[in-house]
Amino acid sequence: MSDLLPVVEAQNRIRAAFAPVAAHWLDLADALGRVLAEDVSAALDLPPFTNSSMDGYAVRAADLAHAPARLRVVADIPAGVAPERTIEPGEAARIMTGAMLPPGADAVIPVEDTQAEGDSVLAQKQVQPGDYLRPRGSDLQAGEVVLRAGHRLRAQDLGLLAALGVARVRAYHKPLVALLSSGDELVAPGEPLGPGKIYDANSITLASLVAESCAELLALGVARDDPAQVRERLETAVSQGADLILTSAGVSVGAFDYVRAILEQEGRLTFWRVNVRPGKPLAFGAYHGVPVIGLPGNPVSAFVGFLIFVTPAIHRLAGLPERAPVTGSAVLEEALESDGRESYLRGSVITVDGQTSARQAKNQSSGNIYALSQANALLIVPSGVKSLPVGSAVNFIRIGNEGE
Ligand code: AMP
Ligand code: MG
Numbered sequence: 001m002s003d004l005l006p007v008v009e010a011q012n013r014i015r016a017a018f019a020p021v022a023a024h025w026l027d028l029a030d031a032l033g034r035v036l037a038e039d040v041s042a043a044l045d046l047p048p049f050t051n052s053s054m055d056g057y058a059v060r061a062a063d064l065a066h067a068p069a070r071l072r073v074v075a076d077i078p079a080g081v082a083p084e085r086t087i088e089p090g091e092a093a094r095i096m097t098g099a100m101l102p103p104g105a106d107a108v109i110p111v112e113d114t115q116a117e118g119d120s121v122l123a124q125k126q127v128q129p130g131d132y133l134r135p136r137g138s139d140l141q142a143g144e145v146v147l148r149a150g151h152r153l154r155a156q157d158l159g160l161l162a163a164l165g166v167a168r169v170r171a172y173h174k175p176l177v178a179l180l181s182s183g184d185e186l187v188a189p190g191e192p193l194g195p196g197k198i199y200d201a202n203s204i205t206l207a208s209l210v211a212e213s214c215a216e217l218l219a220l221g222v223a224r225d226d227p228a229q230v231r232e233r234l235e236t237a238v239s240q241g242a243d244l245i246l247t248s249a250g251v252s253v254g255a256f257d258y259v260r261a262i263l264e265q266e267g268r269l270t271f272w273r274v275n276v277r278p279g280k281p282l283a284f285g286a287y288h289g290v291p292v293i294g295l296p297g298n299p300v301s302a303f304v305g306f307l308i309f310v311t312p313a314i315h316r317l318a319g320l321p322e323r324a325p326v327t328g329s330a331v332l333e334e335a336l337e338s339d340g341r342e343s344y345l346r347g348s349v350i351t352v353d354g355q356t357s358a359r360q361a362k363n364q365s366s367g368n369i370y371a372l373s374q375a376n377a378l379l380i381v382p383s384g385v386k387s388l389p390v391g392s393a394v395n396f397i398r399i400g401n402e403g404e
Contacts, residue, residue: 178237249297278366376400
């Protein structure tokens with residue numbers, strides 16, 4: 001097993017081979033899910049002016065010290081309008097939520113605590129200076145860094161940027177990931193299945209994982225087990241400017257494993273055996289200068305390989321910070337066995353009363369895609385460990401939907 005590369009070493013070597021793609025300016029409307037290439041600082045205070053948090057009356061708090069008190073209503077201040085008049089002792093202005101506090105006033109009394117009487121208003125309660133106000137800069141102050149480079153923009157971040165008047169951001173391009181499946185046995189879903197054939201499960205799985213990451217897909221289809229066809233598809237990826245070529249199958253020791261052979265002969269093969277289960281035959285190299293990650297053909301191996309080796313590469317290309325794939329720790333409800341390779345076993349985790357427990361799927365075969373679909377976690381048995389007893393802690397990577 002000594003010629004198997006440790007997982008962490010493989011991850012480090014892969015990550016080191018990538019650098020973030022170029023950045024460009026883009027409109028907020030196109031920026032959801034994109035990764036900021038530079039810090040953004042606020043050019044404004046938020047809120048930009050002190051305003052009312054209620055519909056009511058802008059007052060001088062001292063006037064209401066002996067409430068109830070009658071005040072003369074001298075102005076009407078809707079949202080979006082700059083008040084023109086200073087509020088003098090004994091005066092009030094009708095004010096709407098979000099409208100600017102007029103000079104002289106230091107509080108708002110909500111309309112519910114008042115009674116309108118012609119040109120005046122009866123304030124029924126006291127207020128303290130600052131009541132029902134949203135002071136200028138109370139959310140954030142001009143000059144603060146509000147979002148950092150490397151942050152992936154969510155809906156609420158775009159809202160913040162819009163509130164600050166930012167119309168465009170500098171973000172990384174989406175890395176272009178070319179995807180090539182290979183194998184004479186593969187048939188596209190929807191087509192008749194001949195003898196000895198299987199449906200191509202990996203193309204859609206891997207394309208979907210690319211779509212979920214912050215990358216763009218260049219779909220290269222399925223190549224037959226024919227070196228000329230594999231080569232031709234790899235050439236397409238290079239000419240289209242792919243930042244990463246991802247292949248499925250053809251990297252093992254079989255007589256028809258042309259992907260690895262082509263990398264070895266016409267490109268570069270950095271390593272192709274990793275101390276991982278499932279997914280030992282994982283190739284990393286380059287073809288005409290473009291990095292290639294060759295995932296194993298077995299669907300579970302391809303999926304696991306993507307999560308632990310491709311995701312870090314895409315994150316690096318996309319400008320995202322390094323992040324460990326482990327998402328939690330659980331208590332084992334049953335013992336786990338492994339062969340000493342770092343293992344990613346399909347399983348389920350469940351949290352009851354704050355206690356998260358885990359059990360593995362019955363079938364751990366790397367071709368068993370049903371068990372993968374039913375799992376909500378990959379349970380990790382570290383390298384060199386052959387069994388984890390019941391009740392011990394196990395790290396896991398969550399693969400279920402939110403809350404599943
Ligand atoms: P290989 O890496 O070519 O030796 O393939 C390993 C196993 O994965 C074989 O059983 C293949 O039939 C299977 N396999 C390869 N590609 C796919 C695919 N796209 N979808 C489903 N199974 C596949
Ligand atoms: Mg094959």
